[in-house]
Every structure is written in structure tokens, then in C-alpha cells.
Amino acid sequence: MLDSAVQPVIDDGTAGAQPVAPAAATSAASLHxxxxxxxxxxxxxxxxxxxxxxxxxxxxxxxxxxxxxxxxxxxxxxxxxxxxxxxxxxxxxRQLEAHEMVALFDVMGGLEALAGRLACEKITEAGYAEIERLHHAMYASYLRRDLHGYFAGNQAIHDRIVQAAGNEPLAATYANFAGRLRRVRYAANLDKDRDRWGEAMREHEEILDALRRRAGAELSDILFRHLRNKRRAAAVQEGAAPVDASRA
Amino acid sequence: MLDSAVQPVIDDGTAGAQPVAPAAATSAASLHxxxxxxxxxxxxxxxxxxxxxxxxxxxxxxxxxxxxxxxxxxxxxxxxxxxxxxxxxxxxxRQLEAHEMVALFDVMGGLEALAGRLACEKITEAGYAEIERLHHAMYASYLRRDLHGYFAGNQAIHDRIVQAAGNEPLAATYANFAGRLRRVRYAANLDKDRDRWGEAMREHEEILDALRRRAGAELSDILFRHLRNKRRAAAVQEGAAPVDASRA
DNA sequence: ACGATCTGGAATGAATGCAATTTTTTGGTC
DNA sequence: GACCAAAAAATTGCATTCATTCCAGATCGT
The missing domain is CATH 1.10.10.10 (Winged helix-like DNA-binding domain superfamily/Winged helix DNA-binding domain)
Known part of the structure; x- marks a missing residue:
């Protein structure tokens, strides 16, 4: 349907936006x-x-x-x-001004911080093991300088943490904000900012460590600062490239 | 080219409805x-x-x-x-199950935690002074055993913190969740739970102190735990009383 | 010639109408 | 008397239609 194949851009870095609204667990999808x-x-x-x-x-x-x-x-x-x-x-x-993007990043940080705290309370050993596996895979991508794989792993980890929080409204809100930020593609400049990349990797080490110890408050703080740093690194290119809107 | 002559508001019959949370601060209201x-x-x-x-x-x-x-x-x-x-x-x-209410409270806690952290970064001295004033007024209500005044002050303080965060999406999301939880009236059982009331008052002392010191991470943690305790105290009565829907 | 005003077309906002699904009522059977 | 089935009534979902507003070009005035 959608001709997104025209421009295969790496535009994500936070999370995937899936269905936001269907809050009703019982309802079987919907027609419209x-x-x-x-x-x-x-x-x-x-x-x-x-x-x-x-x-x-x-x-x-x-x-x-x-x-x-x-x-x-x-x-x-x-x-x-x-x-x-x-x-x-x-x-x-909606056109995102710089200060609006900053605000959205902060909310994402707050939501992830909350997710991390809740995940520490609820996550199972199997759930943690899965995240640990993703972490190592992401680290391998980092060593390989595989930007795409790194981002995929990064997103998977953050999604898993949100999922592990076991809070449906949180997950929905998170998906909503992730969708809003998806349009700004701030990801591509990591390959030019190796310092930030390494820093992010170290922060992820801390994240995994805090999660392993189930240190909720600590993980919460780390995650917020992690998003803050990501925001800082992303604040460079603001004007997202416009895409053709006219198609017969 | 904007027609400065705004059309008069059409208010037929029904009482004036002030918006709960005008999500779009910049946009000029709306007609519908x-x-x-x-x-x-x-x-x-x-x-x-x-x-x-x-x-x-x-x-x-x-x-x-x-x-x-x-x-x-x-x-x-x-x-x-x-x-x-x-x-x-x-x-x-929407009928809130117990676990859903718990989830909503947690999200509120996360949002308030975020608001507190951001408020520590942005709040002015005047803004803090205002919150301090509200705090003392609330304390007076507490001493007076004035439940209504206490709740009004409590809500005003939390609203001010969110406002001081200076984050529009956060404020909108906060208002959304507050609206969802407004239907469950968890307030009335504080007068039977004097211990919780005193505890809440002490927590508010901590909140004010952390805010005064601009201790963002600390305030964030306090606020989340504050909401957690409020949730625990509120989890008693679940089924809110229905009101008549038929009014000619 | 430049500007403001007026008129025509297009798009938005809301109301009504029609098809499809659901719910209730009624009738029948065990 | 209770349970199941079928038809009628009501309600939902969507399309179509009508009124109002906005944008554009043309016309008139200075």
C-alpha cells in the first residue's frame, strides 16, 4: 500500500509505535x-x-x-x-519546533524511567534473561559498527522494558509519544558521533546492571538521564527532510 | 489576514464548559x-x-x-x-477494574515524578514561593481537619508542580490521566484513615524540601512513592456511586 | 499602475438518509 | 413454565447532501 520503499531511511531510535488506542483487552481488534x-x-x-x-x-x-x-x-x-x-x-x-521536540524527549524519558522502575518490580528471570540476550546482541552490533543492528537492538531493549512494566496505559502512552517522535530522524548522526555511541553503550551497561539488581529507583534515574543524553545528541539536525506528498 | 473580528460564542442553553485541559496552548481555542x-x-x-x-x-x-x-x-x-x-x-x-486503577495510579506517579524533576530545573523563586504558600495553606487545612480545603490545596500543589515543569505534552498527558482517575473517588476515606493523612502530610514536607533544594532526582523519587502510598490508601473503595443519567 | 473590494469556486463543518448489524419482542415447542 | 428460534424495532456505521467559510482571480477605484 504505502510506497515507503522510495526512501529507506533509518528514522527510528526510540521505539515502535503500534496500536495506541485499543485499550480494551477483551475487544477483538476492530473493523475501522x-x-x-x-x-x-x-x-x-x-x-x-x-x-x-x-x-x-x-x-x-x-x-x-x-x-x-x-x-x-x-x-x-x-x-x-x-x-x-x-x-x-x-x-x-504537526510541525515540531525545537522546544517541542525537547519536551517530547523529556516525556519519553519520564515514561521510560517509570517503565524501568515498574519492570524491576515485575520482571521475571526469563524476562531479564531475554533483555540480557538482546543487550549482548546489541553490543555485538556495536563492535561490528553495525548501526542498523544496533538501533534495532536498542529499540527492542527499550520496548522490552516497557513491556516488562506490565502497565497497559503506560505502554499505550509510550507508543503514542514514540510515534510522535518517529518523524524526526535523529538517528543517523550516531555514526559521526562515535563518542556518543560509546557513551550510550556504557549507559546501557548501567541499565542492564541496575535491572539485574532490580534497583528500581536507580534504574529510573539512569533511564531518564540516558534519554536526556540521547536528546542532546539528537538535537543536532532539526529540519527533517520533507518527502513528496503528491502522488496520483 | 486573520479576521480580528471573532465571531461571538454560541452558547445555547447549556452552562459554560471550561475545558479540562486545553491540550493545544498555542492554538486559538476552537469551535467544536x-x-x-x-x-x-x-x-x-x-x-x-x-x-x-x-x-x-x-x-x-x-x-x-x-x-x-x-x-x-x-x-x-x-x-x-x-x-x-x-x-x-x-x-x-469505561469501567475501571482494580488492576487498571492500579496501573493508572502508577502512570500518574511516573508523570508527577517527571514533573518534579523538570520543575527543579525550571522553577523560579516566585514559583517556588507560590507552592510554599499553598503548602502552608494546606497544612493549615490539615490542622483544621478541613478535608475539602486539604484536597483543594493538595491538588493545587501537584498542579503547580506540573505547571512549573514547563512541558506542554506532559501537562496534557497528566490532565488526561487525572481525568480518567477522577471518576473513582478515593478521597472520602482519608477522614477514617488519620494515619495516612499524617503520612501524606509528612511526604508533602519532603516534597517541599526537595523542591526548595532543587533536588530533582530526589524529588522525583519522593513523588513516585507519594503516589504509590496514595494509591494504596485509595485502593479500598472501588465501585464509585452511579448518578442519575436521566435529566430532562 | 497599484491597491482594495467583490465575486466565483473549492473545501470544510454539520445534518440527513440509507444499508447492515444488533437487540428485543413475540411466537412456538419441549 | 422454560428454552429456543425468528421477525420486528432500534441502533450503529457510513455515504451522501446541504450550509458556511475560506481562498483565488477578476474588477473597480484612486
Whole structure:
């Protein structure tokens, strides 16, 4: 569906944004949250330039639906912070100012800090072993200077910690913020910042150590500072590359 | 080219609804977020019993609007976690299970912990002085055994800390979770639990002290544990009392 | 010629209408 | 009398339609 193959960019570094909303554990998916997920992906993938208008008509025929469900999805996306809904002027893709990106990073840090603390309370030995395995794999990628593998491992670890926290609202909120930040691609400049890379690796050693000792408060603090450092390293390139929005 | 002559607010019948948390601080209000705020308040206030159906038709004539904007608002409220949206079975007021309430409290704790840490970085002397004043006022209420005044002051302090964090997404998320938890009224059992009341008061002393010293990590930890204790004290009564939903 | 104003088209916001699914009621059977 | 099945009524989901607002180009005035 989505022609994301045009630009295979490494744009992630935090976490994967999956379904945000289906809070109901009992409900079996849904028929039209599909559209929401589709639209969210469509925006997050970068098919619409930041600040660009979100043409209802075009998207309607793009997804083969009427305006009513699309507008509903748009309202939800606006409440998630992905787009801005101007009164009578339609929807626009949210453009992140520098200070907004900083704020989002801090929230991510707070959420990860919370996740780490809760994970220390709930994680099983098997769960820890899995994270330890991921950590070593990531370390191997680091030694290999395999940026892609490193990021994948990094993301997997952070996701696992959030998952281990066993807190559904936390996981949903985390996914929401991760999705908002996914559009800014701050990842690619690690290969030029070897110092930061090594520093991040050391921080991950601390993370694993604190998790092993189930030191909740300590892990919480480490994780927040870890995100702070990641934010600092990412604050370099701000203007994300715009992507073509016009496709017949 | 913005028409400075703003159109007059259309307030037909219903009382003025102040938004719980205007997520978009910069955007100039809105014309139909009003309905969203109204509906949110309507739910949070407890006009609909937990687990009860949310009849579109009824609410439509209640708010004097058509089904389309109402359904949009419903979708947003579902994404906020206030209601569940069953596939073809309409909307239901979210019923909080015990473990869900626990999870929400933990997220609140994490958010407040983050707010405290950020507040230590950004708060001004005047801002701290204001919180100190509120603290003393709350302490006076405590001595007076004025439960209502105590809670008002308590909430004001926590709100001020969040506000002092100067992080808009954090404030919005905090307001969201606070709204979700507002329906469970855990407050009333403090007068029967004098020990918890005194404990909470001591914790607030610690909070103020850490904030005065701008000890971010310390304040963060205190706030999380403070919320944990509040959760423990609140976990008693679960089923909130339903209120009549029929009002002509 | 430059600027403001006016008019036409397009898009947004909301309401109504129609098909599909669910729920309730009614009837039948064991 | 209780339980199950089928039809009717109501409700949801979506499409279509109508009113209002915004944007653009053209027209008129200075």
C-alpha cells in the first residue's frame, strides 16, 4: 500500500509505535481502527510533509472511504498530537519546533524511567534473561559498527522494558509519544558521533546492571538521564527532510 | 489576514464548559472542541454509570447537535481511554477494574515524578514561593481537619508542580490521566484513615524540601512513592456511586 | 499602475438518509 | 413454565447532501 520503499531511511531510535488506542483487552481488534492505524502510519512514514495540508478529498479516494470516517480518524490523530486541526482551515501535519521536540524527549524519558522502575518490580528471570540476550546482541552490533543492528537492538531493549512494566496505559502512552517522535530522524548522526555511541553503550551497561539488581529507583534515574543524553545528541539536525506528498 | 473580528460564542442553553485541559496552548481555542470538553465533563462528572451504554441519540438531543460531531467526539474520548467503543455495539463508559486503577495510579506517579524533576530545573523563586504558600495553606487545612480545603490545596500543589515543569505534552498527558482517575473517588476515606493523612502530610514536607533544594532526582523519587502510598490508601473503595443519567 | 473590494469556486463543518448489524419482542415447542 | 428460534424495532456505521467559510482571480477605484 504505502510506497515507503522510495526512501529507506533509518528514522527510528526510540521505539515502535503500534496500536495506541485499543485499550480494551477483551475487544477483538476492530473493523475501522484499521483506518486509524493506516492513516497514522501514512503520516508517520512521512508521506506528508510537516506543515502540509492534509487534503480530505485526496485521502478519501486514497483509502477508498468516505469523508465521515476519515474526519473521525483525523480528530483522533489530532488528539494524539500528530496533526493540528485549524478551525475552518483543515488539518495540517504537526510541525515540531525545537522546544517541542525537547519536551517530547523529556516525556519519553519520564515514561521510560517509570517503565524501568515498574519492570524491576515485575520482571521475571526469563524476562531479564531475554533483555540480557538482546543487550549482548546489541553490543555485538556495536563492535561490528553495525548501526542498523544496533538501533534495532536498542529499540527492542527499550520496548522490552516497557513491556516488562506490565502497565497497559503506560505502554499505550509510550507508543503514542514514540510515534510522535518517529518523524524526526535523529538517528543517523550516531555514526559521526562515535563518542556518543560509546557513551550510550556504557549507559546501557548501567541499565542492564541496575535491572539485574532490580534497583528500581536507580534504574529510573539512569533511564531518564540516558534519554536526556540521547536528546542532546539528537538535537543536532532539526529540519527533517520533507518527502513528496503528491502522488496520483 | 486573520479576521480580528471573532465571531461571538454560541452558547445555547447549556452552562459554560471550561475545558479540562486545553491540550493545544498555542492554538486559538476552537469551535467544536467545546462539545468534546462538554462530553468529557459529562462523563467524568459521573452522569453516566460505569459500564452503561452511551446512547448517541439521547446525547445528541441533550447537546443539541447532530450525530456526526458527537461520534467524532466519542472517537476522541475512546482514544483518551474514557470510554470503550465496541464494534457495532456502541460506546460504553469505561469501567475501571482494580488492576487498571492500579496501573493508572502508577502512570500518574511516573508523570508527577517527571514533573518534579523538570520543575527543579525550571522553577523560579516566585514559583517556588507560590507552592510554599499553598503548602502552608494546606497544612493549615490539615490542622483544621478541613478535608475539602486539604484536597483543594493538595491538588493545587501537584498542579503547580506540573505547571512549573514547563512541558506542554506532559501537562496534557497528566490532565488526561487525572481525568480518567477522577471518576473513582478515593478521597472520602482519608477522614477514617488519620494515619495516612499524617503520612501524606509528612511526604508533602519532603516534597517541599526537595523542591526548595532543587533536588530533582530526589524529588522525583519522593513523588513516585507519594503516589504509590496514595494509591494504596485509595485502593479500598472501588465501585464509585452511579448518578442519575436521566435529566430532562 | 497599484491597491482594495467583490465575486466565483473549492473545501470544510454539520445534518440527513440509507444499508447492515444488533437487540428485543413475540411466537412456538419441549 | 422454560428454552429456543425468528421477525420486528432500534441502533450503529457510513455515504451522501446541504450550509458556511475560506481562498483565488477578476474588477473597480484612486
Amino acid at each position: 481502527d484499521t483506518l486509524l492505524a493506516q492513516l497514522r502510519d501514512y503520516i508517520v512514514e512521512g508521506n506528508l510533509a510537516p506543515g502540509a495540508r492534509v487534503p480530505e478529498r485526496t485521502l478519501c479516494e486514497r483509502f477508498g472511504i468516505s469523508r465521515t470516517p476519515l474526519r473521525e480518524a483525523l480528530k483522533v490523530l489530532a488528539s494524539e498530537g500528530l496533526i493540528d486541526l485549524l478551525p475552518n482551515r483543515g488539518a495540517r501535519v | 472542541d467545546t462539545l468534546l470538553a462538554q462530553l468529557r465533563d459529562y462523563i467524568v462528572e459521573g452522569n453516566l454509570a460505569p459500564g452503561a451504554r452511551v446512547p448517541e441519540r439521547t446525547l445528541c438531543e441533550r447537546f443539541g447537535i447532530s450525530r456526526t460531531p458527537l461520534r467524532e467526539a466519542l472517537k476522541v474520548l475512546a482514544s483518551e481511554g474514557l470510554i470503550d467503543l465496541l464494534p457495532n455495539r456502541g460506546a460504553r463508559v
